[in-house]
Amino acid sequence: MACQICGKKSGFYPLCKECNKLKEEGKVTKCQECGIWKKGDKPLCYECWLKNKKTSGTNSEVETEETNFRNKFPAKLRAEDGHLVRSRAEQMIDNWLYHKGIVHAYERRVPIEEEVYCDFFVPIGQKVWIEFWGIEEEEKYQRRKELKKSFYKKHDKNLIELMPKDIENLDDIMPIKLRPFLPSTFSFD
Template sequence: MAIKYLSTTALSKEIQLPAKEVFKLLADKGLVKREKDNWILTDEGKAKGGVVKSHPQYGSYIAWCEDFKNDTIFESLENDKNLLTSTALGNHFGISKFRINPILSELGLVQKGVKGWTVTPLGKLMGGKQFEYDKTGVPYVCWNPIILTKKSIISSLKEVQGQSSTEEKNESNHSYVGFREKFEAKHRSADGHYVRSRAEMLIDNWLYMSEIVHAYERKLPIEEDVYCDFYLPVGKVYIEFWGLENDPKYVARKQDKIKIYEKYGFNLIELSDEDIQNLDDILPKKLLKFGIQAY
């Protein structure tokens, strides 16, 4: 029986996936390579059953034996069929398609490019996958449905809509209760925030007077229950003030938090007691490293 061959384009139709994604996967697996404007079949591709055929009208093209469509390399692309677009993600949470990407950006999961949106390292950890539109090349991000089970994402998106219940907040704050009870937020800053120390009040006031939008005690958008001291949406920067360096438990907690910031690649500014006396000199320099101009 003669072997039936499929062109790569015909193969993509058989498995119901975009030809561009199929070519990219074949290239990633080393079965084909790009030379100038042409796709070239490699020795690895030949070993997989690929051949070069010729058409009187369209010229040479790469073809594959029909059974190749069942190869395990296409399993990952099959999973892509179940990915959620940002619009579908927004619909799930009742958020407009025009707001969902800016919200995901504020959470540090995507970032806006010259055109379209690109996934961040944190976004990849949360199940984001990068794509681009065939005709325009504009990038966009789709999401593994597992993102719908991420407590940190669910909580953050609900907070945006003002839906977080007291019960949810208490549950997520459980590991932080001891610290909060010990250091009550009783220092009122100029913008109305109640903070837990005079040093934090000075930091808050400095940010407010510098017209830098900030949040106090923002939960990091991760599964671990970790809260920053301050969060700056512009630049996606977190600020931590370390004020109890003589307390062994505090120092241990500090090291654990630093490891979390490093794990997720978050932008972190660290301030000490000495820095508080020189915020006008220290903070502008630290902020500038993340593209934030204070004055």
């Protein structure tokens, strides 16, 4: 398993020895809401703080589409790490991340003002958001895709995009796409 803070190998533990020492010093804490380890002493990680922040009550176009999409395609497939996902392709991506020991979350809210959810979030190294664009023929889906991509760019979020053709080649594609964002000590073995 990789350390949730720095990405170094941590055996069967969520934190490596160095980050565990930081935890004992109060410099690394667990989010009280989602349970992910984070730097700092605040009770919530940024994503949970943003989720709990009071909003004006109006939904943007992407928020409405996110809700509609999530209701239209409920997560019913179980990945090997226990995550419930929406498609066989997402199940394959989740299983690949799990087998490579890459800490990840499924359908995590992106920490921006708009209510946008990514397919996968990798919190180690430089945080990275992974989107699988599985529906290529629907115009509404393409608009949503372009809008989400613009949010990632506007807020300087690291985005990895996967297409249906990538799914059969995850062992070749994912290391290349993930390598720039993971700690240099991370090994895909």
